Amino acid sequence: MTKAVRVHQVGGPEVLTYEDIDLPAPGPGEVRLRQHAIGLNYIDTYFRTGLYKAPGLPFIAGNEASGEVVAVGPGVTNFHPGDRAAYYFNLGGYATERNIPADKLVKLPDHITHEQAAVLMLKGLTVYYLLFKTFKVEPGHRVLIHAAAGGIGLLACQWAKALGATVIGTVGTKEKADLALSNGCDHVILYREENFVERVKQISRGELCDVVYDGVGKDTFPGSLSCLKKRGLFVSFGNASGPVPPFQLAELNNNGSLFATRPKLNDYVGTRHELIEGADALFAAVLNGTLHVPIHHAYALKDAVKAHRDLEARVTTGASVLKP
């Protein structure tokens, strides 16, 4: 029997219900995947609470996983039973098996484990587009990365450093500070104790940052704008503390003719070509040692409630996977 974690009513972590589901044979263009590792993402909590709307109820939570093809539907020619493959895709991820459109899957090279792939497809691809497409990080840039010891954060620090940037990270605890420093951060700021805007001014000797990557949202706004040099870019890519409140465009003018964007993965890595290009870049970065996939926690799929509690309580570091 296929097991899945479903949400029947949006709410707290307790609404995640581990139960049996009926899984039909894969339809035209679909592949059936037996999943070996499932990525835990902050976005999973937004769907669970209703901040992001699922198409309907109940829905299966989860947006990223890796596994083995066990069957293919009519018309699928590029995947075969036994292939190792991974994906990011809106919902349906927290399950022992699932059907998924074949064009959303990427084949795994031998050097990538299922656990790594279940981190790279959503978190890794996000870091890829943020650092290479939304703003092209180059040697000499100074970048500020909020929540630097998180799943996205550690990968972003590693890659931004490898690209030659000076990396400033904000973190919630001393332990997270040490972790960020050993993953590419040049400077860390304990933003629950220190004024991060003042610290960025000190660290940069008043020169501020070229770009701020902000997945924290409400609590770091509008401070993030004050960390940018003239014509710098504010990248607001998430809401771990709540959404950024509405603001006046004039604030961009007042802070030095800033640019601001609110990007999402699907608009950067939405086509088949973009997906393959991004996945290839990630797999190569793991192979050549640029990226060390920071898998710090593993939970049984049936313990998804605890995984969400830990993520929202800020006790996780790096990335976490759920094991079916």
Ligand SMILES: NC(=O)c1ccc[n+]([C@@H]2O[C@H](COP(=O)([O-])OP(=O)(O)OC[C@H]3O[C@@H](n4cnc5c(N)ncnc54)[C@H](OP(=O)(O)O)[C@@H]3O)[C@@H](O)[C@H]2O)c1
């Ligand atoms: N736009 C996109 O394309 C896209 C794609 C993927 C992910 N994201 C966003 O990227 C961000 C990071 O995702 P992730 O899955 O890697 O999560 P994560 O960073 O591992 O976890 C969230 C971290 O945010 C920090 N945080 C600050 N204020 C918080 C609060 N009030 N409550 C909870 N956490 C708080 C915590 O770190 P400290 O304790 O160090 O503060 C926490 O560990 C999320 O906002 C997510 O939505 C966006």
